[in-house]
Amino acid sequence: xxxxxxxxxxxxxxxxxxxxxxxxxxxxxxxxxxxxxxxxxxxxxxxxxxxxxxxxxxxxxxxxxxxxxxxxxxxxxxxxxxxxxxxxxxxxxxxxxxxxxxxxxxxxxxxxxxxxxxxxxxxxxxxxxxxxxxxxxxxxxxxxxxxxxxxxxxxxxxxxxxxxxxxxxxxxxxxxxxxxxxxxxxxxxxxxxxxxxxxxxxxxxxxxxxxxxxxxxxx
Ligand code: G3P
Numbered sequence: 001x002x003x004x005x006x007x008x009x010x011x012x013x014x015x016x017x018x019x020x021x022x023x024x025x026x027x028x029x030x031x032x033x034x035x036x037x038x039x040x041x042x043x044x045x046x047x048x049x050x051x052x053x054x055x056x057x058x059x060x061x062x063x064x065x066x067x068x069x070x071x072x073x074x075x076x077x078x079x080x081x082x083x084x085x086x087x088x089x090x091x092x093x094x095x096x097x098x099x100x101x102x103x104x105x106x107x108x109x110x111x112x113x114x115x116x117x118x119x120x121x122x123x124x125x126x127x128x129x130x131x132x133x134x135x136x137x138x139x140x141x142x143x144x145x146x147x148x149x150x151x152x153x154x155x156x157x158x159x160x161x162x163x164x165x166x167x168x169x170x171x172x173x174x175x176x177x178x179x180x181x182x183x184x185x186x187x188x189x190x191x192x193x194x195x196x197x198x199x200x201x202x203x204x205x206x207x208x209x210x211x212x213x214x215x216x217x218x219x
Pocket of ligand 1: 008090091138142143144145146175176177178196197198199200
C-alpha cells in the first residue's frame with residue numbers, strides 16, 4: 001500500500017467552517033496531483049460540507065445505531081453524509097477498549113473504515129486484535145509540540161509496526177509533531193504506512209506548499 005496522509009483538523013479556529021473547506025480543497029488538489037491518498041478529519045459540524053470536496057473521516061464516532069441517543073455521532077449518519085470512516089480513541093478523545101471494538105464493528109457494518117489511535121506499541125498491539133483498517137501511534141507528549149515522533153522517538157514507530165505485525169497485517173501510521181516533508185520521509189523509512197498530523201497543516205502560512213512537499217516525498 002502506498003503511504004497515506006491523514007490530516008486531523010481538530011477544533012482549531014483556523015480549521016472551522018469555511019476554513020475547513022479551504023483546507024479540504026487543498027488536500028483534494030494535492031492528492032490529485034501527487035497520487036497520494038489524503039484523508040481529512042474535520043469537526044463533526046463540517047463533515048457533510050467537507051465530504052463534497054475530499055476524502056473525509058470523522059474525528060470520533062459512537063457505536064450507537066439510529067434512535068434515541070442524544071448527542072451521538074452514528075455510523076449511519078456518517079455514511080449518509082458521505083463520510084468514509086472515523087478516527088477512534090484519539091489521545092484527545094480516548095474511549096474504553098471495549099468501545100473501540102464495538103465502534104470498529106459498527107463502522108464496518110455501515111461500510112465505513114476505522115483508524116484507531118494508540119499511545120504506544122503495547123496499545124497498538126492490543127487494538128490490532130480488534131481488526132481496524134488502520135492504526136496510528138501517537139506519543140501524547142509530542143502531540144502539538146512541533147517535535148516529530150519519527151525523529152525524536154523513532155523506536156515508538158518501529159516497535160509499534162513490529163508489535164502490530166505479530167497480531168495482524170494492519171497498516172500502522174504515526175503522528176505527533178510531524179511538521180515537514182523530512183519528518184514524513186523519516187516516518188516512512190521507519191516502516192510507517194503513513195502519517196497523521198494536525199497543527200503543522202492547520203496553522204501553516206502556506207498549507208498547499210507544505211502538503212505538496214509532504215506528498216512529494218511519498219508520491
Ligand atoms: O491527530 C494528529 C495529532 O494528534 C498530532 O497533532 O499537532 O502534533 O500534528 P500534531
